[in-house]
Amino acid sequence: MSAASCLLTEDQFLCSICLDVFTDPVTIPCGHNFCKGCISEHWDVDVQCQCPICKEDFDRRPELRVNTFISEMAAQFRQSAQQKASSSSSEQQVVKPGEVPCDACTGTRLKALKSCLVCLESYCETHLEPHLTRAGLKKHQLIDPEENLEGRMCVKHDKQLELFCKTDQVCVCMLCTVLDHKTHDVVPLKEGYEGKKAELGKTEAEIQLMIQKRRLKIQEMNRSVELSKEGADREIADGVQVFTSLKESAERSQAKLINTIKEKQRETEEQAEGFIKELEQEISELRKRSSEVEQLSRSEDQLHLLQSFTSLKAAPPTKNWTEVRVRPPSYEGTVRRAVTQLEETLSKQMKKRLEVKLKRVQRYEVEVTLDPDTAHPALILSDDGKQV
Known part of the structure; x- marks a missing residue:
């Protein structure tokens, strides 16, 4: 048998x-x-x-x-x-979480290969065979496995959703077109699918363009950060150089100021020492004369006093010290002149630094291509596409 x-x-x-x-x-x-x-x-x-x-x-x-x-x-x-x-079944895949199981399997359920929109069931390789070999089942519409096949049926008329109402933007069955959607613009599901797919393609292109613009904006911002860092490093180097020069200049000015003040003080001291030496010399001469005068004045011999008086030495020449003064030197304006000189030095340094910066900008003329929608508003492009 x-x-x-x-x-x-x-x-x-x-x-x-x-x-x-x-x-x-x-x-x-x-x-x-x-x-x-x-x-x-x-x-x-x-x-x-x-x-x-x-x-x-x-x-x-x-x-x-x-x-x-x-x-x-x-x-x-x-x-x-x-x-x-x-x-x-041992050679076929057992259904895993998230996969569509075969509705015809009993016991161990296998992974479905296709779903039938007419039978509203999903089939594994074994149970799918009748749909591939039998004349009556070959006409059924097979799709990739889907779990919720009931969602492809009209809930109101229990018919397959095979049309698309463009008026209400919903999928409908044949009965819907003669009842609820009689006067609406209804097209086959395939036509509605192709229309929506075209819209999705356009939307996807717009999204990709937006993504590209934002990527360009990110590149622009990253480049701005790089330029900012380069500028910051240059400014730090220039600043250190300027302040080092300023510090050295300030130290030189300070030393010069101190030397100037000390020189004036030394001149004052030398002048005072000269006057004091003269005064001490005059005091010594005057003391000698005072001693002679005092000695003669003590004599009781009248003849000797008269004869000796005429022989006394003439009074030594002396200086009229009434108007002689040792005046402290004036230091007014010394610090101000030193600071003014320091400011002039700083101004020269800044002018020199500005000239170097202008030469650097001219040397780094670059050619750029930027999206006008993402370019920084401060950037100005010439007609030939070059930015200076």
Whole structure:
């Protein structure tokens, strides 16, 4: 029996109503086979007893009896298919968190490869095969696996969402177009998809342009920081040089000021020493004369006094010291002149530094290309694109 079943194809064990392997297969008078439940339900809905395949009509509803031969063949085929699915399941991926599981798997659920928009189910490789081989299932629309397939159905009419209402910007089913969206601008889902995709492409291009502009702005700011650091380093170096020169100049001016004051003090001291020496000399001469005069004045000999008086030395020449003064030197303006000279030195240093800076700016003329939307407002570009 198993050898015979290997020669039979899967389609021979499928009910043409449910498109699945027979369950309690029955044979009706025209010779076609169906699941007992499927054909009974079909005839319960359709008052006229007719074969769904060949359309042969029956005067009365045939008595249905299970075809044991086909039932056994279908059971063996089902068992073989399950064994095949079981052996292949080990080679297929078991579903992981975040992945879409196969809705047809029992027990260990495998990862779905496709989802069917008609069946609203997702299938692994094994259970997807009927959609790839059976004529009736090949027409179904397959998409990449999605978990929420119910979201593709109209909640109001339980129909597939296959149209797009441009007026309300929502996806709708066929019934929606004749009811709620009758006068609206409705297009096929594909047309709406392509339109929105074009809008997304335009939006993405605009976002990329904005990103590019901001990257340019970041580069501009980084360059500004670099230039600022270079400028700061130059200013520090120039400042240290200026203040070093200023300090040296101040020290020289201080030394000169001290020397000037000390020189004036020394001249004053020398002048005073000269006057004092003269005065001490005159005092010595006057003391000698005073001694002679005092000695002569003590004499009681009248003749000797008269004779000696005429022989007294003439009074030594003396200086009129009434107007002679040792005046302290005036230091007024000495510090001010020193500070003024220091200011002149600083001014010369600053002028020299400015000239060096101007030469440096002229030497570093650079060519730049900047986005006008991101360029710093203080930057002025010439017509040839060069910034000076």
